[in-house]
Amino acid sequence: MASAKDVANRVPITIGMMLATVMNSLDTTIANVALPQMRGSLSASPDQITWVLTSYIIAAAIMTPMSGWLSVRVGRKLTFLVSIAGFTIASMLCGVATSLSEIVAFRLLQGLCGAALIPLSQAVLLDIYPPSQVGQMMAVWGAGALLGPIFGPLLGGWLTDNFSWNWVFFINLPVGILAFLAISIFMSHDRSGEARPFDFLGFGALVVFIGGLQLVLDRGPSVDWFSSPEIWTEALCSVAGLYVFLVQTLTAKHPFFDRRLALDRNFVTSNLFGFFIGLLLFSTMALLPPVMQGVMGYSVFEAGLVMMPRGLGSFAAMFVVGRLIGRIDTRLILGAGLGIVGFALLGMSHFDLAMDSTPFVTTGIVQGLGIGLLFVPLSVTAFATLEPTLRAEGTAVYTLIRNMGSSVGISMMEAIDTHETSVAHADMAAHVQPSNPVFAAGVPSAMSPGTSSGLATLNADITRHASMVALIDVFHLMLLMIFVIAPLLLLMRKPKAATPTAEMVVE
Numbered sequence: 001m002a003s004a005k006d007v008a009n010r011v012p013i014t015i016g017m018m019l020a021t022v023m024n025s026l027d028t029t030i031a032n033v034a035l036p037q038m039r040g041s042l043s044a045s046p047d048q049i050t051w052v053l054t055s056y057i058i059a060a061a062i063m064t065p066m067s068g069w070l071s072v073r074v075g076r077k078l079t080f081l082v083s084i085a086g087f088t089i090a091s092m093l094c095g096v097a098t099s100l101s102e103i104v105a106f107r108l109l110q111g112l113c114g115a116a117l118i119p120l121s122q123a124v125l126l127d128i129y130p131p132s133q134v135g136q137m138m139a140v141w142g143a144g145a146l147l148g149p150i151f152g153p154l155l156g157g158w159l160t161d162n163f164s165w166n167w168v169f170f171i172n173l174p175v176g177i178l179a180f181l182a183i184s185i186f187m188s189h190d191r192s193g194e195a196r197p198f199d200f201l202g203f204g205a206l207v208v209f210i211g212g213l214q215l216v217l218d219r220g221p222s223v224d225w226f227s228s229p230e231i232w233t234e235a236l237c238s239v240a241g242l243y244v245f246l247v248q249t250l251t252a253k254h255p256f257f258d259r260r261l262a263l264d265r266n267f268v269t270s271n272l273f274g275f276f277i278g279l280l281l282f283s284t285m286a287l288l289p290p291v292m293q294g295v296m297g298y299s300v301f302e303a304g305l306v307m308m309p310r311g312l313g314s315f316a317a318m319f320v321v322g323r324l325i326g327r328i329d330t331r332l333i334l335g336a337g338l339g340i341v342g343f344a345l346l347g348m349s350h351f352d353l354a355m356d357s358t359p360f361v362t363t364g365i366v367q368g369l370g371i372g373l374l375f376v377p378l379s380v381t382a383f384a385t386l387e388p389t390l391r392a393e394g395t396a397v398y399t400l401i402r403n404m405g406s407s408v409g410i411s412m413m414e415a416i417d418t419h420e421t422s423v424a425h426a427d428m429a430a431h432v433q434p435s436n437p438v439f440a441a442g443v444p445s446a447m448s449p450g451t452s453s454g455l456a457t458l459n460a461d462i463t464r465h466a467s468m469v470a471l472i473d474v475f476h477l478m479l480l481m482i483f484v485i486a487p488l489l490l491l492m493r494k495p496k497a498a499t500p501t502a503e504m505v506v507e
Contacts, residue, residue, distance in 0.1 A: 009186040010128050014137070016182025017121040020084055021144040023175045024117040027056065027091075027110065030152035034165035041165065044100045055104045057407050058214045059111025062207050064400045065256065067116035068393035069198065075190045076124060079116055080183050086113030088176030095169035119395035124187075126383060126391055135325025138376045140318075151311055153289060154304030161301055202256030205244035210404070212238030217411035221418060258393055261386075267394060269491045270382035271401040273334070276485045277378065278402040279409030280341060280478055281371055284348075285310075286410045287417060287471060292360070295353070295467045306360045313368025314375075321376045330377040330384075331489050337373030338489075342482040344370060349475040353468050381492055413474055420470035421463075428462045 031038075031052060038044070038052060070079045090110035097103035122141060129137045159167040215234045225231055249255040261267060285307070292303040317337075324333060344367035351359060379398075386394050 007128055012182050012186040013128060014125065014140070016179050016186065017124055018140065018144045019175050019179035019182065020080070020117045021121045021141065023087065023172050023179065024114045025144065026152050026155070027114065027172070030156040030168045030171075031056075031165075034156050034160045034168050037160055037165040038103070042097075042100045042103065051100070051104045052107055055107045056111040057403075058211055059108045060115045061111075061210045061214065061400065061403055061407065063112045063115035064119065064403065065206060065396050066203065067119050068396035069256070070116065071120055071123070072393075073198075076120055077183065077187050077189050080120055080124075080187070081180060083113050083116045083120075084176055084180045084183065087117065088172060088180070091169045091172035091176065095166040116396075119399040122379070122399075123391045123395045126395075127388075132326070135376065135380060136322040138322070138325070138379045140322070141379075151304075151308065153285075154301070154308055157300035157304045197254045199248065199252060199254060199256040202245055202248040202252065205241045205248060206256065208241030209238050209245055210241075212241060213404075214407060217408060217415075220411070221415050257397060258390055261390060261394060261397060264386050265491065266385045266493055267382050267398075269488055270378055271398060273485060273488045274378055274382070274398065274402045275405035275408075276481060277371070277374055278405030279412075280345075280481065282406035283409040283413040283474075283478065284367065287413060287474060288360070291467060291471055295464050306357050307364060309361045310364035310368040310371075313365040314372040315368075317369045317372025318376055321373055325377065325380055329494055330381045331492050331494065333373055333377040334381070334492075335486070335489055337370045337377070338482060338486060340370030340373065341367055342370075342479055345475050345479040345482065349472050349479060351468065351472060351475075353464060385493065413478070416477065417470045417474050420473045421466045424466035424469040424473075425462055428466060429459075 067079065067083075087110055090106050090113055093106040094103055094110060097106055122138075125137050125141055126134065155171070156168045159165075159171065212234045216231055216238060219228075219234070220231055223230055226235070245256075249257060249259065288307060289303045292298040292306065293300060298306065321333060344363045347359065347363040347366065382398055383391060383394060
């Protein structure tokens with residue numbers, strides 16, 4: 001529970017928590033747009049440079065479950081300060097890295113240190129605010145957590161274009177210092193003598209499961225999935241890790257995760273729901289920039305600028321939903337948000353190569369509104385019936401599941417997109433024959449397959465069309481997933497009514 005000092009210092013503690021949250025969430029996507037420049041600077045191949053992203057994801061996913069145990073064992077303040085300091089130092093080291101091995105190692109360190117920032121910041125805010133203000137604060141916290149995925153590509157593109165790729169990491173230094181000072185000065189020290197013995201076997205099995213799964217998803221497309229012994233090895237290790245972890249959790253006297261978490265229906269259902277929401281949100285954001293830049297001809301900065309309205313929609317929805325929590329059943333808000341996201345995906349499934357940026361902007365705003373209506377009520381519902389003593393571990397599990405949804409979704413949807421592009425390309429190319437009267441009558445001379453330059457131009461045009469066809473197919477699949485996860489709402493229990501939240505003032 002929160003101390004009197006923490007309650008009195010809510011505002012500066014909240015500022016420190018939000019700075020840490022924003023800093024961490026930015027680094028999930030800000031480096032994406034700088035990869036081509038980093039590849040040239042570090043002399044890395046296309047396959048190798050992706051480890052700059054995956055090393056961070058793997059390290060954060062592995063360390064996230066441990067944040068709850070550490071917060072109980074050594075105290076949340078010390079855990080927070082070490083995490084912020086380590087993350088900030090690792091960011092500086094990433095910025096000065098001169099080789100691929102260095103930056104991958106420093107990104108691993110960054111992921112390990114930053115894993116605790118999101119779940120612990122959520123747990124602290126849940127403690128220092130009364131139930132009547134939880135909806136508002138989850139809206140503010142959710143907005144900060146979404147800043148990175150929304151504005152990361154735009155900020156990364158601007159920094160890379162105007163300075164260098166190193167600045168996508170240096171930007172963390174002033175933010176990290178301010179967050180460290182705020183937490184150090186205003187948050188009280190906390191201790192707990194109730195920490196369970198550390199479950200090394202359970203944690204090790206979880207590490208093997210998550211690490212193996214992430215390697216399968218990241219390496220699969222480049223080595224032809226299960227045609228490769230490497231993928232079979234990683235998959236078997238992941239399955240074995242999951243099996244050992246489940247057995248250990250069910251039978252050990254002191255498992256790594258408290259078994260009581262699995263007994264709360266709202267918490268379990270919200271985690272399943274959050275897994276798919278992470279999949280839908282981050283997959284969309286991973287698929288659109290390459291199409292904008294590689295197919296539609298947008299620059300890196302233009303692509304980020306066109307995607308920014310999605311963030312404006314999320315912010316608007318979150319500030320509104322903060323006033324609705326406590327007044328309207330959260331399940332109704334979740335249903336409305338899911339429907340709006342589905343409507344946005346329906347619009348995205350009608351994209352074409354002849355359109356301008358307007359459909360990107362309008363569907364982005366609509367999807368942002370839907371995501372904003374989902375993020376906060378889902379967090380509130382997940383913890384509404386959970387015992388306060390389980391919040392630290394609960395937020396760690398909640399963050400882990402959502403992150404796994406994001407990573408699984410990105411890898412899965414990109415693999416499907418790549419496969420569908422190949423299929424569409426083959427189908428289109430099969431009809432590009434001189435004997436085809438439609439093709440012979442409509443092909444311009446610049447695309448004549450009789451010359452090498454014409455053949456290259458024709459192939460590039462087919463690839464552009466195939467890429468758009470594949471993207472539309474993926475959006476159709478994501479739309480279908482909306483109908484699959486909707487029944488989860490029926491399994492959620494209505495949270496106990498809280499005092500209506502005060503009106504939020506947005507300046």
